[in-house]
Each structure stands twice: as structure tokens, then as C-alpha cells.
Amino acid sequence: MAKTQPLQSTQTSRTKSSTNKYVRDFILNKYLYLMMIPVLAYYAVFHYAPMYGALIAFKEYSPMKGILGSEWVGFAHFKDFFGSYYFWRILKNTIVISLYSLVFEFPAPIILALLINEVRSKMFKRVAQTITYMPYFISLVVICGIITDFTNADGIINRLFMLFGYDGQAMLQKPELFRSIYILSEIWQRIGWESIIYIAALMSIDLEQYEAARMDGASRWKQIMYITLPGIMPTIAIMFILRMGNLLNVGFEKIILLYNPVTYDTADVISSFVYRKGLLEFGWSYSSAVGLFNSVINLVLLITANYISRKVNKSSLW
Numbered sequence: 001m002a003k004t005q006p007l008q009s010t011q012t013s014r015t016k017s018s019t020n021k022y023v024r025d026f027i028l029n030k031y032l033y034l035m036m037i038p039v040l041a042y043y044a045v046f047h048y049a050p051m052y053g054a055l056i057a058f059k060e061y062s063p064m065k066g067i068l069g070s071e072w073v074g075f076a077h078f079k080d081f082f083g084s085y086y087f088w089r090i091l092k093n094t095i096v097i098s099l100y101s102l103v104f105e106f107p108a109p110i111i112l113a114l115l116i117n118e119v120r121s122k123m124f125k126r127v128a129q130t131i132t133y134m135p136y137f138i139s140l141v142v143i144c145g146i147i148t149d150f151t152n153a154d155g156i157i158n159r160l161f162m163l164f165g166y167d168g169q170a171m172l173q174k175p176e177l178f179r180s181i182y183i184l185s186e187i188w189q190r191i192g193w194e195s196i197i198y199i200a201a202l203m204s205i206d207l208e209q210y211e212a213a214r215m216d217g218a219s220r221w222k223q224i225m226y227i228t229l230p231g232i233m234p235t236i237a238i239m240f241i242l243r244m245g246n247l248l249n250v251g252f253e254k255i256i257l258l259y260n261p262v263t264y265d266t267a268d269v270i271s272s273f274v275y276r277k278g279l280l281e282f283g284w285s286y287s288s289a290v291g292l293f294n295s296v297i298n299l300v301l302l303i304t305a306n307y308i309s310r311k312v313n314k315s316s317l318w
Contacts (some may be wrong), residue, residue: 132192245302
């Protein structure tokens with residue numbers, strides 16, 4: 001007992017010391033903690049509280065009975081979805097479009113940031129950034145209207161093709177062209193805005209490294225390969241992890257505005273399928289089950305990408 005008392009007193013003093021440290025930190029940074037309240041409230045109200053509604057996926061939801069009063073059906077909706085004709089089609093389309101986006105859209109802002117960083121004219125940099133930012137601030141409805149007009153049989157793109165002997169065709173009516181149109185329009189709309197974070201990361205690289213490399217005779221290409229890219233690699237890793245966490249969340253707003261029954265075979269994705277089943281056909285429970293399945297897959301991809309990034313280049317979200 002004589003030996004236990006000093007040990008207990010030591011543990012008690014450590015606990016008090018830790019508590020006092022947190023209290024002092026709160027007092028010193030009270031205004032910073034107050035600034036966190038709106039952000040925490042936003043996520044609590046709009047991101048965590050709605051998770052209660054995920055129970056709908058396991059019930060035969062009726063608005064009259066409410067979530068708790070609706071009949072419990074377990075995994076019946078998941079079984080219906082996995083056994084339906086639409087499962088493999090929308091899963092394939094979602095994965096293919098997501099991989100196209102990862103391969104072609106994700107590197108695009110990195111390449112643009114590197115190109116802008118190599119330009120010496122400040123005026124040209126400002127003009128290039130302004131032009132590439134502009135499409136991001138245009139309403140998505142307007143963007144889709146522009147895409148539809150440009151890809152019509154008598155649109156500007158078809159008229160250009162006609163100069164080379166091709167026949168005009170409504171491109172959005174061609175299932176095999178939908179994915180290419182979607183990815184190219186995504187790059188055009190988002191490349192400038194998404195390059196901002198990489199340009200900011202480039203600004204943090206020590207310029208003395210470039211001066212030392214030039215003195216050693218390194219070319220511009222070698223400076224990019226051995227200084228610039230390693231300097232922004234942690235940022236690229238973090239953005240890649242975040243992209244993996246949303247890999248299957250293909251932007252359904254644009255797809256809904258562009259697709260039609262003719263292109264369902266290549267354009268219909270999980271999010272658009274949830275929209276049709278949930279809001280147009282009032283299958284709330286079924287669409288919730290599909291959406292929950294999508295969220296679980298995204299969570300698994302996020303954790304996997306974070307783990308691999310932490311092991312490979314020591315950069316991760318947690």
C-alpha cells in the first residue's frame with residue numbers, strides 16, 4: 001500500500017496538470033475557439049444530424065409513420081439493389097467515369113499550376129489565371145446549356161468537324177461520346193479553380209533551391225522534376241486522398257442536366273439513379289439504401305488511400 005499511494009498521487013497530479021494545460025490553452029485562444037463554433041455547428045446540423053435518416057435504408061419508410069414508426073425490413077432494399085438489372089450498369093458507369101476523372105481531370109490543375117509557375121510575365125500570369133477561373137463561377141445550368149448548344153447537330157463543334165468532311169450529329173445522343181464530353185467539360189470548368197491550391201503550394205518552395213540548381217547546371221525540366229514536384233508532393237497527396245474519398249460521388253447535377261434515356265447505358269451513375277428513384281419515383285427507402293452503399297464504398301476508399309499515402313510518402317490526413 002505504501003508503494004501504491006505515491007503512484008496514485010503521481011497519476012492524479014499528471015491528470016490535473018493535463019487539465020490545467022487545456023484550460024490555459026482555452027483561455028489564451030478563446031477567440032479562436034469561438035471562431036470554430038459556426039463551423040462545428042454547420043457540420044453538426046448539415047452533416048452529422050442527417051445521418052439519423054440513414055435508418056430509412058433499413059425500413060419501408062412512410063411519411064405518415066415517420067422514420068421510427070416505419071416497418072423494419074433489414075437488408076431487403078440492399079438485396080433488391082444488388083440483384084437488380086441496374087446494379088452492374090450504374091456501378092460500372094460510376095467507376096469508369098470516376099477513373100476517367102482521376103486519370104485526366106486530377107492532373108490537369110497540377111499541370112496548369114506548373115505551367116503558370118514557369119511563366120515569367122506577371123501580366124500573362126494574371127490573364128491566364130483569370131481566364132481559367134471564369135468557367136467555375138458560371139452557373140452549372142448555363143454550363144450545361146452551353147455544352148448542349150455546342151454539341152448539337154448544328155452546333156459550333158459539329159460545324160468545325162464538317163469542315164473536315166464529317167457529318168453533323170447530336171453528340172449528347174451518342175452513348176459512346178457522353179463520358180468524353182463530361183470529362184472534357186469538367187476539366188474546362190474546374191481546372192483554373194483547382195489549380196489555386198497548387199499555385200499556393202508552389203509559392204512556399206524556397207527560391208534558393210532553384211538558384212543552387214541553376215548554379216549546378218540544372219535545366220528547367222530538371223528543376224521541375226527534382227525541386228518543384230517534390231515540393232508540392234504533400235499537397236498532391238492530400239488532394240489525392242480527398243479525391244479518393246469522393247471517387248464515386250460523380251457530379252450528378254451535371255449528369256442529370258446532360259443525360260437522357262438514350263445515354264443511360266453509359267451515363268447513368270449511382271447518384272443519378274438515387275435521384276430518379278428517390279425524388280421522381282418516391283422510392284425513399286430504396287434510394288437511401290443505394291446512397292448508403294455508395295457512402296460506405298467512399299469511406300473504404302478514403303481510409304485505404306490515406307493508409308497507402310502515409311506508408312509511401314509520409315503524408316496523410318490523419
